[in-house]
Amino acid sequence: MEDKMTRPAEGFETWLFDLDNTLYPASADLFAQIDLRMKAYIGRLLGLPPEEAFRLQKHYYHTYGTSLRGLMDEHAIDPADFLAFVHDIDHTVLAADPVLGGLLARLPGRKIVFTNGSTRHALAVLDRLGITDHFEAIHDIAASGFIPKPQPACYDDLIARYGLDPATTIMVEDSHKNLQPAAALGMTTLLVRNTLHWAAVEDGGAPMAYCHHVTDDLRIWLADWLAHQAPHPEVCLD
Template sequence: MTALDDLPSEGRHAHAYDLRAFQGVEAWVFDLDNTLYPAETDLFSQINDRIADYIARLLGVGKDEASAKQKDFYRRHGTTLRGLMIEHNIDPDDFLAHVHDIDYSPVKPDPALGQAIASLPGRKFIFTNGDRAHAERTAAALGVTDHFEDIFDIVAAGLMPKPNKETYDLFLARTGVSPARAAMFEDLTRNLLVPHRLGMRTVLVVPSGTREVFREDWELEGQDAPHVDFVTDNLTGFLRAVLGSIELPIG
């Protein structure tokens, strides 16, 4: 296949394939944080601070040391929660309630995104390493709740986070999604490796402001990796371009 010419509404992008690769997709799977809402919303920085606060209280350390431990857990275990469960046997419900006790007012309704998601053919899911309550509050603030069939959260995954293959297997078993007819949208390249191997179309969402949120250099690597089929910094524009390529009206 050949790459498409730039589409003005689509944002900066790098395609390994023509957008017509999305023809036949029947399931659209979206990560939540820094994917469905723009990174500059800065919602995740609140979560980041709450996680550091939890670690500081749990281990009796200062904020700087807590932040360092947080990043270490996250890198080695996929989520800080997983690291704390393995190494400190914490109560996951207590952790999730604490870190998601945040202010959602920075998340604004996004009717254009909602319309684009609603116009996609087939089923739509949120697949997050956060918990359902957080996803529900975020989706409600965005105004996109009604466009999703279900939310697959860290609890449904048995507290095993992406990018572990078992987590994707559980998602597929629960939803009945066929990977060959699915597309996955993520803001982390490592979380797209398994979906690509399973046969999904993979889209990396890298909005402006990414480096201003909780990001390490290793998280931003691999935008040109073979398991990343598409890259965009404008999710709404990208979805509109996909809809145009598969010849479906928006709204």
């Protein structure tokens, strides 16, 4: 599928990357493990059968932005306990990605992971991919005061904490609804589209106007962006 571009991809001072299904392909199916753990946690907490726990999990996601936020507001759970349980998964399904690492190394400016997950989970993912050293910081759900994307307050907090200029910031995400507040603040947005993760097919899977760039492969998009910058050696994606 051809990439969509509605805004010139010019130089950026800061790159904000979502983690799950963004820095690694959705085909790794890592999030499916997290989904199962969330369903198990809710079922155990509320004494629900799996089908009802799954329904409630998705209801909280759509209503509050994350299942965690819904559980905090509706059931006063300990977020640390929830995050430790749902991120106790097998990260070895991820393999090192030296191509992505090489591309990240050549991107100018700061690089920050902006995730609704935990720092522990983010570090496990980045370490498996071999790209940890390319990031200045991980801004996780705890750093956001457990206010998840796409609630505007966590974007404001991120900007203030790192002194970001939205006009020179690009945000990369697999969930289009998380890009809407970023675009409203003046950031450039890149949607990494996939059809495997259930959240990616909302609204029929159609990219919204606030998704300035859309790609099916982050590595290809980054290589193409670099190819249009200052002269540099060719990128090999094989």
